[in-house]
Amino acid sequence: MAVGIKGLLRASILLFSPITLGWSLPAAAVPVNIPPLMTAGEMLTQLNQRLVHSKNxxxxxxxxxxxxxxxxxxxQIVQESTRPQTPPADIYQKLQIPEQTPLRYLKQRFIHQGKVIAVFDYWYRPDMLTAKMQQALAEQHTALVSIARQADFYRLSLGNTPRWPEQGAMxxxxxxxxxxxxRSxxxxxxxxxxxxSQQLLPRAQQLNPY
Structure with a gap:
């Protein structure tokens, strides 16, 4: 696992701490708040790199x-399939398809232990769904990108925008x-x-991001 310079400094503190070296100290000398080995930014950078190359x-x-x-x-995945407005013009441009091509909207929220950790918005072509894909989508338990991957479709990244700050609240x-x-x-x-969302960070990084 790649650890930045802050993480290395934290690791060195832990490595050479009195606890690690086995020194006998009074209970009051034991540190209570041990910082996480990786900062929130380092963890998110790692996730970002994985997503750039991910097909699913x-x-x-x-x-x-x-x-x-x-x-x-x-x-868990919670999905909704209605959206009032028509697809923005840039959606067709990014897909490189004619504007008369029918598109359908889908939103899927990923919830872990009651907290939303991610939201995926799709504009997809319903005419390209196979019967098996339609059935899986109707069951509302699986991400559309995963359903597509099972049918040998693949995801290619267009771009990414990190939004975490170097200091201050997340x-x-x-x-x-x-x-x-x-499609294949x-x-x-x-x-x-x-x-x-910030909820995909472990609790330690949420409490002490830096």
Whole structure:
């Protein structure tokens, strides 16, 4: 695991602390607040790098929950499929498809232990859904990007926007990604806009981000 300079300094403090060296000190001398080995920014940078290369961002998020949030068993998906306005023109431009192409909107929220850790917005082509994909989507338990990946579709990142500050309070959403999901024949299927919240950070990094 890559650890930045702050993380290395924290690790060195722990390594050469009196507790590690086995010195006998009064109980009052034992440090109560041990800082986390990685800052929030370092952890989010690591997640960001994984997402840039991910063909299935929901699977990457699931793995993150397993590694950083004490398991992914509590991860749930809540989805809504209605949105009043028509697709913005830039959606068609990013998908590189004609504006008369029918698109459908879908929002999926990823909830872990009662907290929203990510929100995915999709504009997708319903005519490219296979019967199996339609059935999986109707069950409302699986991320569309994962359903597409199971059908040999793949995700390619268009760009990412880190939103965490170098100091001060963390904003509600700390990272944004935009990507296109393609069918195996490289035909664009969906634009996906991903918003990752500060709740995907472990509790230690939320309390002490820096």
């Amino acid at each position: 961002s929901a699977a990457t998020l699931h793995y993150w929950c397993q590694q950083q949030l004490n398991g992914a068993d509590d991860l 904003p509600p959403f700390v990272l944004e990604h935009e990507a296109v999901i393609y 024949d490289s035909k664009p299927f969906s634009l996906i806009q991903e918003h990752y």
